Amino acid sequence: PLLRVAIMGLGGYGTRVAEAMQACKKAKLVGVISGTPSKVTAWRAKYNIPEKNCYNYDNFDKIKDNPDIDAVYVITPNALHHDQVIRVAQAGKHVICEKPMALNAKEGEEMVAACKKANVHLLVGYRMHFEPHTLEIIRMRKAGEFGQILFFQGLSGFAIGDPTQWRLNKQLAGGGSLMDIGIYSINGSRYMTGEDPVWVTAEETKTDPQKFKEGVDETIQFQLGFPSGAVASCLSTYSMNNLDRFFLNGTRGYAELFPATNYGPIQGRTHKGEINQPVVTHQTVQMEEMAGIILEGKQPVVPVNGEEAVKDLKIIDAIYLATQTGKKVPVNLV
Numbered sequence: 001p002l003l004r005v006a007i008m009g010l011g012g013y014g015t016r017v018a019e020a021m022q023a024c025k026k027a028k029l030v031g032v033i034s035g036t037p038s039k040v041t042a043w044r045a046k047y048n049i050p051e052k053n054c055y056n057y058d059n060f061d062k063i064k065d066n067p068d069i070d071a072v073y074v075i076t077p078n079a080l081h082h083d084q085v086i087r088v089a090q091a092g093k094h095v096i097c098e099k100p101m102a103l104n105a106k107e108g109e110e111m112v113a114a115c116k117k118a119n120v121h122l123l124v125g126y127r128m129h130f131e132p133h134t135l136e137i138i139r140m141r142k143a144g145e146f147g148q149i150l151f152f153q154g155l156s157g158f159a160i161g162d163p164t165q166w167r168l169n170k171q172l173a174g175g176g177s178l179m180d181i182g183i184y185s186i187n188g189s190r191y192m193t194g195e196d197p198v199w200v201t202a203e204e205t206k207t208d209p210q211k212f213k214e215g216v217d218e219t220i221q222f223q224l225g226f227p228s229g230a231v232a233s234c235l236s237t238y239s240m241n242n243l244d245r246f247f248l249n250g251t252r253g254y255a256e257l258f259p260a261t262n263y264g265p266i267q268g269r270t271h272k273g274e275i276n277q278p279v280v281t282h283q284t285v286q287m288e289e290m291a292g293i294i295l296e297g298k299q300p301v302v303p304v305n306g307e308e309a310v311k312d313l314k315i316i317d318a319i320y321l322a323t324q325t326g327k328k329v330p331v332n333l334v
C-alpha cells in the first residue's frame with residue numbers, strides 16, 4: 001500500500017519534506033496546494049505531478065472528488081493550520097499537520113473533533129518521535145536503566161534573522177519562540193520523562209522589543225512539575241544559537257542529546273557511553289512511519305496524533321498564562 005500525499009504550503013519546510021519523501025517506499029508526493037502558480041509549475045516538473053492534483057487555497061475543498069490523493073500535509077504558517085486542517089478533514093482526506101498544530105488548545109480540540117467526525121487520521125509532524133537516538137533513550141528509560149527520573153533540562157533556541165518574516169508576526173505565528181522552537185522542549189520533556197506535567201511556572205524576558213513585538217516572545221524560561229515529583233527546567237529563545245540540548249537525570253544514570261532536535265545528525269550519550277544508532281533523514285522516516293500508521297494501523301512508540309498535540313498546546317497556554325500572572329499554573333492533561 002502507498003500513501004499518496006499532497007503538500008499544502010511549498011515553503012522552506014514543505015520543500016524539505018518533498019525532497020525527503022523521494023526516498024520513501026510507503027509514501028509518495030502526488031499533489032500540491034499552493035497560492036503561487038510559479039511554484040506549482042516548478043514542483044510539477046520536478047516531481048512529475050499531474051495538473052489534476054494541483055490546487056490553490058480557494059479551491060482545495062474540491063480535493064474531496066479526487067480519488068488519487070489520500071492525505072494532505074499542511075506546512076503553512078501556524079495560524080492557518082486550524083482552518084486548513086478542518087477543510088481537509090471535511091474533504092474526507094487524512095491530515096498531517098506541522099507543529100505547532102494550532103495556536104491554542106481550544107483550536108486544537110476543534111481540529112481533533114473535526115477529524116474524528118470525518119473519520120480521518122490527524123497526525124502531527126513530531127519527527128523526533130521516530131528518531132533512533134531519541135527512541136533508544138526512551139527504550140532505556142522504560143527498561144529502568146536511569147532508575148527513577150528526577151530531572152529534565154530542555155534548551156531550545158536559535159537566533160532568528162529577518163524581522164519581516166511570518167515567525168515574528170503575531171497574527172501568523174500566534175506567539176514567538178515558544179510556539180516555534182520551545183515546543184521541542186515541551187514535547188521532549190514528556191517523551192524523555194515519560195510523564196505529563198501537572199503544573200508550570202514561567203518567566204519571559206525581552207532584550208529587543210522592536211524586533212519582538214507585543215505577543216511575540218523572544219525568551220521564556222519555564223519549569224514543569226510531574227506527578228512523580230520529577231521537575232523540568234527549560235529555555236526557549238529566538239536570540240541564541242547552539243541551544244538544542246536535552247538532559248535527563250535519574251537515580252541510576254543520565255542521558256544527554258546534543259544536538260537534540262535539529263535535522264541531525266542527532267548525537268547523544270548516557271552513563272553507559274555514546275549512543276550508537278543510525279543517522280536518518282527525519283522526514284523520510286516520519287513519512288514512512290506515518291504511512292504505516294494510516295494504512296496499516298501501526299502504533300508509534302510515542303503518539304503523533306492530534307490528542308498528543310493538544311497536550312502540548314495546553315502546556316503552551318499554561319506557560320503563556322504563567323508569564324502574564326507570575327503564578328504557578330496547574331495543568332490537567334488527562
Ligand code: NAD
Nearest residue numbers: 009010011012013014075076077078098099100125166180
Ligand atoms: P516558510 O515561510 O518557509 O513557508 C511557509 C509557506 O506557506 C510559504 O510557501 C508561503 O507562501 C505559504 N503561505 C500560504 N499562505 C500564507 C500566508 N497567508 N502568509 C504567509 N505564507 C503563506 O515556513 P516554514 O519554515 O516552511 O514553516 C511552515 C510550517 O512548518 C510552520 O508551522 C512551522 O512551524 C513548521 N516547521 C516545522 C519544522 C519541523 O522540523 N517539524 C521545521 C520548519 C518548519
